[in-house]
Amino acid sequence: MAHATKDLSALARTDHEVEPPLVQGGLSFHDITELVAQHTEKKTPKAWWAAFSVAFLGMLTLVAMLAYQVWNGVGVWGNNIPVGWGWPIVNFVFWVGIGHAGTLISAILFLFRQRWRTSINRAAEAMTIFAVICALIFPTFHVGRVWAIYWTLPIPNQMEMWPQFKSPLLWDVFAVSSYFIVSLVFWYVGLIPDLATLRDRAALMGRRLRAKILGFFALGWCGANRHWRNYEKVYMLLAGLATPLVLSVHSVVSFDFAVSIIPGWHTTIFPPYFVAGAIFSGFAMVVTLMVIARKAYGLENVITVDHLEKMNIIMLVTGTMVGFAYITEFFIAWYSGVPYEQYAFINRATGPYAWAYWIMMSCNLIFPQFFWIKKLRRNIPFMFVASIVVNIGMWFERFVITITSLHRDYLPSSWDYFVPTWVDVLTLIGSFGLFFTLFLLFLRFVPMVAMAEVKGVLPEADPHYYETHGDGHSRSAEVQVNRGRSS
Amino acid sequence: MAEVKANGFLGWLLDPLQSTREQAEPRYRLPEDVRIWAVPLAIGVGLLIVSLVGWVIDAHQFYFSYLVGWTFCLTLALGALFFVMIQHLTRAQWVVAVRRLPEALLWTFPALIVLFIPVLFGLHDLYHWTHPEVYDPASPEYDPILAGKRAYLNVPFFLGRIAFYFFIWTLLAYKLYTLSVRQDVDPDPSIPAQQRKVSAWGMPLYGVTVAFASYDFLMSLDPHWYSTIFGVYFFAGAFFVALGFITTCYAILARRGPLTGIVRAPHFQDLGKLMFGFTAFWAYIAFSQYMLIWYGNLPEETLWYRHRLEHGWEVLSQVLIWGHFALPFLILLPWAAKRTPLLVGTMGVWFAIIHWVDLFWVAMPVLHAEHLTFHWLDVTCWLGLFGIVVGLLFYRLSRHSLVPQNDPYLARSLALH
Numbered sequence A: 001m002a003h004a005t006k007d008l009s010a011l012a013r014t015d016h017e018v019e020p021p022l023v024q025g026g027l028s029f030h031d032i033t034e035l036v037a038q039h040t041e042k043k044t045p046k047a048w049w050a051a052f053s054v055a056f057l058g059m060l061t062l063v064a065m066l067a068y069q070v071w072n073g074v075g076v077w078g079n080n081i082p083v084g085w086g087w088p089i090v091n092f093v094f095w096v097g098i099g100h101a102g103t104l105i106s107a108i109l110f111l112f113r114q115r116w117r118t119s120i121n122r123a124a125e126a127m128t129i130f131a132v133i134c135a136l137i138f139p140t141f142h143v144g145r146v147w148a149i150y151w152t153l154p155i156p157n158q159m160e161m162w163p164q165f166k167s168p169l170l171w172d173v174f175a176v177s178s179y180f181i182v183s184l185v186f187w188y189v190g191l192i193p194d195l196a197t198l199r200d201r202a203a204l205m206g207r208r209l210r211a212k213i214l215g216f217f218a219l220g221w222c223g224a225n226r227h228w229r230n231y232e233k234v235y236m237l238l239a240g241l242a243t244p245l246v247l248s249v250h251s252v253v254s255f256d257f258a259v260s261i262i263p264g265w266h267t268t269i270f271p272p273y274f275v276a277g278a279i280f281s282g283f284a285m286v287v288t289l290m291v292i293a294r295k296a297y298g299l300e301n302v303i304t305v306d307h308l309e310k311m312n313i314i315m316l317v318t319g320t321m322v323g324f325a326y327i328t329e330f331f332i333a334w335y336s337g338v339p340y341e342q343y344a345f346i347n348r349a350t351g352p353y354a355w356a357y358w359i360m361m362s363c364n365l366i367f368p369q370f371f372w373i374k375k376l377r378r379n380i381p382f383m384f385v386a387s388i389v390v391n392i393g394m395w396f397e398r399f400v401i402t403i404t405s406l407h408r409d410y411l412p413s414s415w416d417y418f419v420p421t422w423v424d425v426l427t428l429i430g431s432f433g434l435f436f437t438l439f440l441l442f443l444r445f446v447p448m449v450a451m452a453e454v455k456g457v458l459p460e461a462d463p464h465y466y467e468t469h470g471d472g473h474s475r476s477a478e479v480q481v482n483r484g485r486s487s
Numbered sequence B: 001m002a003e004v005k006a007n008g009f010l011g012w013l014l015d016p017l018q019s020t021r022e023q024a025e026p027r028y029r030l031p032e033d034v035r036i037w038a039v040p041l042a043i044g045v046g047l048l049i050v051s052l053v054g055w056v057i058d059a060h061q062f063y064f065s066y067l068v069g070w071t072f073c074l075t076l077a078l079g080a081l082f083f084v085m086i087q088h089l090t091r092a093q094w095v096v097a098v099r100r101l102p103e104a105l106l107w108t109f110p111a112l113i114v115l116f117i118p119v120l121f122g123l124h125d126l127y128h129w130t131h132p133e134v135y136d137p138a139s140p141e142y143d144p145i146l147a148g149k150r151a152y153l154n155v156p157f158f159l160g161r162i163a164f165y166f167f168i169w170t171l172l173a174y175k176l177y178t179l180s181v182r183q184d185v186d187p188d189p190s191i192p193a194q195q196r197k198v199s200a201w202g203m204p205l206y207g208v209t210v211a212f213a214s215y216d217f218l219m220s221l222d223p224h225w226y227s228t229i230f231g232v233y234f235f236a237g238a239f240f241v242a243l244g245f246i247t248t249c250y251a252i253l254a255r256r257g258p259l260t261g262i263v264r265a266p267h268f269q270d271l272g273k274l275m276f277g278f279t280a281f282w283a284y285i286a287f288s289q290y291m292l293i294w295y296g297n298l299p300e301e302t303l304w305y306r307h308r309l310e311h312g313w314e315v316l317s318q319v320l321i322w323g324h325f326a327l328p329f330l331i332l333l334p335w336a337a338k339r340t341p342l343l344v345g346t347m348g349v350w351f352a353i354i355h356w357v358d359l360f361w362v363a364m365p366v367l368h369a370e371h372l373t374f375h376w377l378d379v380t381c382w383l384g385l386f387g388i389v390v391g392l393l394f395y396r397l398s399r400h401s402l403v404p405q406n407d408p409y410l411a412r413s414l415a416l417h
Helices: A002-011 A029-041 A046-072 A087-111 A115-119 A121-141 A146-152 A168-205 A208-218 A225-258 A270-296 A305-336 A339-350 A354-372 A380-407 A422-445 A451-457 A477-481 B009-014 B035-057 B059-089 B094-098 B100-106 B108-115 B117-121 B144-148 B155-185 B191-217 B230-255 B265-296 B299-307 B313-332 B341-366 B376-399 B410-414
Strands: none
Touching: A029 A168, A029 A422, A029 A451, A046 A121, A046 A422, A087 A115, A087 A121, A087 A168, A087 A225, A087 A270, A087 A380, A087 A422, A115 A121, A115 A305, A115 A451, A121 A146, A121 A168, A121 A270, A121 A422, A146 A168, A168 A208, A168 A225, A168 A451, A225 A270, A225 A380, A225 B265, A270 A305, A270 A354, A270 A380, A270 B265, A305 A339, A305 A354, A305 A380, A305 B191, A339 A354, A339 A380, A354 A380, B009 B108, B009 B376, B035 B059, B035 B376, B059 B100, B059 B108, B059 B117, B059 B155, B059 B191, B059 B230, B059 B341, B059 B376, B094 B100, B094 B265, B094 B410, B100 B108, B100 B155, B100 B230, B100 B376, B108 B117, B108 B155, B108 B376, B155 B191, B191 B230, B230 B265, B230 B341, B265 B299, B265 B313, B265 B341, B313 B341, B341 B376
C-alpha cells in the first residue's frame, strides 16, 4: 500500500480536461438549501394554480371516462374482436415505460457512481411513481368486470380458486405493484434527510403545524453519523434491488406480447428491446419536465445544460438500440421464412397502418440521431421539441406493436380495422391530467432536488477540499457576488 | 515528442506498433522473461498441431470443434472491444489502471482472421446451407425454406460479410489500441477526445456487426432456426467471458507480477461488480430466449431447444443454468468476495470454462443431435487457439507499458478507494 501512495505523488499529473463542476454559479451549501426549499415554503404562485387547474380538469376527465366505461361496458372503446387490446394497453405500456427513467437515474446511475444524477433523481423518481399510478389504472379498468379484479390476487377464498401463474398478465400484477412499492420506498428513503431540513426550517420560521407534519415524515432524522452510515447502506441495497426490478418489470410487460403466438408479437428480442424503449421514452419525459422546471424554479445552476446533455446522450444510445431492434425484427422476419411473420412486417410498413409505422420510425429512429451533433444536444429549445417527438414516437411504437399485429393475423376472415372512439382519446388525455396533477403537487410540497445529495457533490464536500482552499469560513468575494437566485 | 513507429507487415499482425518498452516507467513493465508469452504460445501451437491429427482422422468433428474454439477467442476480443469503448464513452476514471490489457487484447482480430482459414475449408461440413442441392427443386434434398433465405445465406455474401465485420473490428481495435499506446510516449491532450469519438461511432457499428456475426457463425449452423435475441445473447456471453479473462489476468499480474500495489482491491471490486452484473445479464437474456420459445412452442423455433433438451444435452443445459448463472451469482454477490483478487481471479477461469460450454452447447448439437458427445478435439482446438491468443497478448504487453501512463485520469484511478 505504501508503495501505491508513493507512486501517486510521482504521478499526480494535472488533468488535461477539467470537468465542469456539476453545480454552477458557486453555490454554497446554504444557497442550495435556500434555492430548493423556498419553493415549498412561499405562497403558491399564480402560474402553479393555472397549471394545476388544467391538470386537475384532465384528471376529472379521466375519472369521468372511467366511470362512464365501467357503467356502460368496455364496448365504449374502439376495441373489436381481432383487436381486443386497443389504446388502454398501449397507454399502459407507454406509462410504465415513462416510469423507468426515474429508476434508471436513481438506481442504475447510482451503482455506476454517476454523480450528475443527484440534481435530477428526485424529480425523476417522483415521475416514476406518478407514471406507474397512471399505468396501473389501465390494466385495472380495461377488464370487463373491474369489481372482480381482486381475483387476480392469490387470496385464499371459499371457492378454492387461484390465479393462473402462467399468465404474464398476472406477472404484470406482481411486477408493477412491487415496482410501485419499491420505487415509493426508494423515493421516500431518499427524501428523509431533505424532509428533516424542511422541518428544521419550518421550526425556525415558527410554523408549528408545518414543522410537526414534516417532523412526522422525517422520522426523527438528525443526520447523525450512525444514521448516515445506515442510510447509505440502505440506499445502496435498494439501488441494487431496484436495478434488476426495473429491468424485469418492463420485460414482464413485454412478455404480455412475446409469449403469445401472434406474428409480430412472438419474438425473443422483446424483453431487452422494451427495456431500451422504456429508458428512451422515460428520459425524453424527464428532459421535457426538467427543461420547464429548471426555468420556472430558477434551478439553472443545479440542473445545468451538462445534465441535459448527458440525458440526451442516453436518449441517443437507447434510441439507437431501439432502432437496431426494429432492423433486427425486420431482418429476422424475412430470414425466418415464415409467411405470417413476413406478412406482419410488410403489413406494418405498407398496410392500413403504414402511417403509424412511419411516424414511429421517423420519431424514434431518425430524430434522436440529431443528438450526434453536440450543438443540438446542448440546445434547449431543440431538445425540448425532440423529447416530445420521442414520446409521440414511443406511444406510436406501442400502438404499432399492439394494433397492427392484431388487426391482421393468421386468418384473413378475421381481419379488421381499429378506430378509437372519443372515450379512448379522452382517457389518454385524462391520464396526462392525472400525471401532471400529481407532479404539480410534488413540485409544490416536496423538495424537487435532493438537497442532501447535491451538497455531497459540491467541491467543498470533498474531505481534501480545505487543504487547498483555506479554512472554509471565508468564501471568496467573487463567489459572494455570483450567488444563484436565492432571493 | 516521441513518435511510435509502425511495424512491418508480418509484425503488424502481431502488434501494429514498434516497441515502446524503453519509454515505459520501469514499474509498468513486464519482466524481460520471454517465457511469459512464449510458453502459452508454444502450448497453443503444439495443441493445434495435435488437432491436425484429429483433422486427418475426423475432419467433420475437427471443423465443429475448431469453430467453437475460434468463436471463443472471437468473443474474448469482442468483449474486450466493448469494454474499452464503453469506458471511453462514459469517461470512466476508475478503469484506467486496468485498461491496457483489454486494449492489447483488441489486437487479437488480425490473428483471428488468419486462424479463420481452416474454417473456410470446412464451410461445407459446418453449414448445411452451403450445399447446392438444397436449392435445386428437382433434388430430393430440396428445401424450400432455405431456398427462401438464399439471398442472405450464400457463400460469397457470407465471406463478404465476414470481411466487413473484421474490417470494422480491426479498424476500431487499431484506433483504440494505437491511440492509447501513443499516449504512453506522447501525452497529447487531444487523445482522450479522439478515443471517445472513435468509441462513439464505433458503438453502433459494433452492435450491428456483432449481431449479424452471431447469425452467420452460430445461428446459421441450424439454418431453419431463428431468434431475434440471439445477437444479444452472443454479446452477453462475449462481455461475460472478457470480463472474467481481464480480471483473472490482473489478479495474476497484481499478485505475483509488476502490478502489485497498482491494481488493488477497489479495482477488483469494480471488475467484480461488472462480472456479477453480466452474469445476471446473460441469464436474463438466456432465460428470455428460452422462456418465450418454450411458451409459444411454435414448431419451427422449438426444435432448436428440443435438440438441446434430450439425448444427454439436457445435462449441459442444467450445467449452464447452475454454472453460468446460479453459482457465479451467489459467489460474486458479497462485497468482500469482489475485493478478493484470488476469488475473482478463480471465478474468471470458471467464466472461461462455462462460456466455452455455452458455445459448445449452441454449436455442437447440430453435429451430434443423437447423443451428447465430447471429443478430445474439442479441448485441443479450444485450448490451442486460446493459448495462441494469450501468448500474443502477453507478447504485445511485454513491448509496451502495462498501464496507460499518461492518461489524464490515471492518478485518480490509482487513488481509487
